[in-house]
Amino acid sequence: MAKYIGLMSGTSMDGVDAVLCDISHTSCTTLAAHSIPYSAELLTALNALCSEGPDELNSLAIADRLVAETFAQVTLALLEKNNLHPSDITAIGSHGQTIRHHPNSDVLSAHFAGSSIRGFTCQIGDPNTIAVLTGIDVIADFRRKDIALGGQGAPLVPAFHNAVFASDDKHRALVNIGGIANVSMLAPKQDASPPKGFDTGPGNTLMDQWISLHLNKSFDKDGAWAASGHCHSGLLDRLLLDDYFALPAPKSTGREYFNINWLSNALANYFPSRAELQSEEKNNNLAPKDVQATLLSLTGSTIAQEIVKHFPKTNREGAKSEVIVCGGGAFNKALMHNLSNALSDYVVTDSHALGIHPQHVEGAAFAWFAHAYVNDIPGNVPAVTGASKATVLGALYKKA
Known part of the structure; x- marks a missing residue:
């Protein structure tokens, strides 16, 4: 068994969940969880970023760092509550905060013709920042590999x-x-x-x-x-x-x-x-x-x-x-x-x-996805997402 932390904030943006799990090849046991809300300022910015508007690039880049700081904050609080140290955790699995999800290329662009537009999904919450602030390796960016393989990038949880x-x-x-x-x-x-x-x-x-x-x-x-x-x-x-x-x-x-x-x-x-x-x-x-x-x-x-x-x-x-x-x-x-x-x-x-609290299931899922990455276990189901093949999802961001 190894300890992982899953970080999740969904489309409702009602808070950031950190879920501590003990995971083996045959089981995933939820040990503890902690949640905190986004600041009012950040929540307003995130809601604005979910639709087209002015100053998108600067706001997105700033929010990317602030979301990561919030993810790190909830992680450190979870460790403190459970008398754990960063060295006790194998890795963090961070979903990030979804800002846009257009896997079917159903968007318009002022710069690209229709034939050039590609499907995409965008989750923010810089994993480098999370790794530096927590002192724990972070696995993140789980959805884009599936989209690169022709899939929807969602849902991954099946x-x-x-x-x-x-x-x-x-x-x-x-x-x-x-x-x-x-x-x-x-x-x-x-x-x-x-x-x-x-x-x-x-x-x-x-x-x-x-x-x-x-x-x-x-x-x-x-x-x-x-x-x-x-x-x-x-x-x-x-x-x-x-x-x-x-x-x-x-x-x-x-x-x-x-x-x-x-x-x-x-x-x-x-x-x-x-x-x-x-x-x-x-x-x-x-x-x-x-x-x-x-x-x-x-x-x-x-x-x-x-x-x-x-x-x-x-x-x-x-x-x-x-x-x-x-x-x-x-x-x-x-x-x-x-x-x-x-x-x-x-x-x-x-x-x-x-045996698991309804609010902790998705956080536990991304703890499991971190375990899957570490152990070379495919994280997508082609029959679900439409990807051309099953593959290991995510990328590793080493602690400083």
Whole structure:
């Protein structure tokens, strides 16, 4: 066994998680975790960098260093809490902070013709800075090798989920609900089949942005605001018409696609005149809380539809397949209730059932990716990402 630390900040940007794991070739045990938020100044800059704007290059370069300093800070706090020294840690696996994710070359450029544009993904958080400040070797830049091989660069976690959480005899789906939701569909180990997986669409990001706009809150605690409203079935049907939901796998997405502008455009298309929208509001058919309820249903529906479509309900002996939820969405009681109802033919629970806190699964994943790099274990699944082959992911940044 060797100790690794995984560093993760997802698309919701609700904080930086450091997860300490003891990892061998056959197990990954979570020992401890620590989280800190970004400073208000840095969070504002990161949100701005997720869309096109002025002063991008200078802001990106500065944020790259500041994100790394935050990652180092949470790492050192985790070590102190657990009476550990940098020398006790084999390596840090750092995901970085995703700023843009366009693996399909779906961007415009003032400098490049369409035929010259290449797919890319961009995560910041300078691993050199992390290595220097912590005194620990850092493995980072996990996604770009997969994109170089023609893949989406996401989701990567199915390889980790399969290695650590696959059941001997049950079908098990891991659903990570962060800003974006993704699913890993794991066959029983006895089947010796590779996992399936992809991003299903928005997780918490639209709900977080909507409640921020209307109530100045960063998230909907327990889904209480959504639960106080009513899903607008017509609007939900309109949202579900988005082309992304009909795309076959492999596919991945991000908040550069599913964001408040996407929602505003959808509302404008559904209510083409202000009078129609005001009429809905006047008749209490579409209060802001009802939009929140509709967004919650959108997340639940897009997850559940993909599981029902692609995942068996039982194993060979007839036992129900399991759906295990992790990420921040696991704490949204209204969303968990929605998923349980939509997936009544499955056993739906959260990752506590697997012995790991839902908020620590992704951090543990990048600790495992560092272990995979050190031990020459492929970190991607071509059937998931679309890459031309499996390969070891990441690059090593030695401590000073």
